[in-house]
Amino acid sequence: MQLLLLSLIVGVTLAVPPQEKRVHHHRDLSDHVHDDAQGFQYDHEAFLGKEEAKTFDQLSPEESKARLGKIVDRIDTNKDGFIDHAELHHWIKHRQRRYIEENVDKHWKDYDQNKDGKIAWTEYKNTTYGFYLDDDFSDLENKETYMKMLTRDERRFKAADKDGDGIASREEFTAFLHPEDSKYMKDIVVQETMEDIDKNGDGKINLDEYIGDMYTPEAGEDEPDWVRTEINQFSEIRDINKDGFLDAAEIAQWILPGDVDHADNEAKHLIHETDKNNDGRLSTSEIMDKIEVIKISTLTDYGTLLLKDHDEL
Template sequence: MAGRLFAPLLFVVALAASLPTLGDTASAHIHTHQHNKADNNERTEDGAFSPRDADHYAEGEHHEEFDHEAILGSVKEAEEFDRLPIQESKRRLGILLTKMDLNNDKYIERNELKAWILRSFSTLSAEESEDRLDDADTNEDGKVTWEEILQDTYGNDPEDLALDDKLIQDDKQTFEAADLNKDGYLDTEEFKAYTHPEETPRMFPLLLKQALADKDTDGDGYINFQEFIGDRAKSKDKEWLLTEKDKFDYEHDKNGDGRLDSDEILSWLVPSNEEIANDEVDHLFVGSDDDHDNRLSFDEILDHHDAFVGSEATDYGDHLQDIDRFNDEL
């Protein structure tokens, strides 16, 4: 173990000595209910897809929008709940609880809450994808061509297209992989694979291929640490470099051989919704399991309804929008 640590440490120190000492500042993005995120394949600095809970905590603050969307499975429904008076919000949440409660015992166990959250993640992706398809579908035929996506995403300015050449090339590959029946169009399900390849296992081979094309400079089918940090290191300080090396060694390089193989690359690129759902279950239980019996009664959840769904702080009357539609959906 000591030998494994010593050699990489010498490499890091040597590499760090050759880098300029520059401050690295980044402003956290505050999570709000959003439609049509600007970047359908939002990435972290190292190239991995951003996890769903990236904005759950930002700049030391907890943002409850993530919790509400994780329960309601819809940005639109979360916005609607935000406008409801408390009693109506609780009433609707009570209806949802009967659907979460798979064994009908009037308690929500951890596995039931996790299953519901994973379902919500899927419906959130579908909702976002459908909204973006509507934006791109200029002829309103319910499906999109590559030309429609190109126009919607990049416009038609030749200079802009030239600047984004690598992005466009990757997007075209993603479009072609998502087009399951190879008819040149993406229907609703295919478009979801295009907008959320990190949540679509059949798209993983393409994600791996693109990652290797981007970082595997020696062409050996693996990504070592120097390839992993790439040109990013030129504008970073020594502390950043040491942090990245630690993450590479102890988070990404799971078998400790000093390089990332195919499975390790995908594990780094693709966030685990299972892990995120587990974290969200823990978060909601900590704030709501008042009797510490490791299950949530309906009353406990309704007593802490604001942790699960939004509502107006004051009752503004009985004028409620779309209640019949909401009940029909439930």
């Protein structure tokens, strides 16, 4: 059911703090403490998943560096032995596009049941919900949840279906799976975000809902410093009209700022974190010295490229 989640993590940079990413973290993402001062294991598992992170951790330091070296060679297009901002920016955008294409390819075969090169809403609905629909949800404890998911998927599918014929072309299906990357899907992204956070259903987001989407305090836990920062962000930046709530327009400004180039931000961040001699470019040795940062970067698709052979890149 991961298709039903809004995958806003694509293209988000390490330059923004975790609470800014509008990604819903569950407690079982990692058993490790989320404290960069104690290491990057939480982020490592959160981005890769526990099992895949374990696989990656089984690689020797030498093997990790050897595979990273192959990636660095691909990024260094002018073969001068260094990676500059332009090369890094181009590579990250390339990986972002490829991620989406591979994700669509992965699921296209599952849903195009009649192999006509298109996906009808009925094909998607029957493949995703057919078992539950046939059973009329009689034995399903989470009937209400699944019905909401079905309704939400149908609404998103119709929004992606530009010509309204009930059948998605590849472009339309890509917009359905990755609405955050399609300009004409902006309204549906905002609507789904509103529904996720607006717990009292009044059509707007108050401060408690805003913070509650990011942070649930544990018994006896001290409130992290970033929570106070986010409270100030809500009142001083997010709440543009100062009415104490976020409406749809303010949510759009928050989660879909039109002038943000995430790949550019990521490239700048990686150079800032990795460029020890401050010459504005990265040598192979500088990158290898910061392999823990690189592992949780879009540079390596959050580490997954390090698990692949060179031919798969």
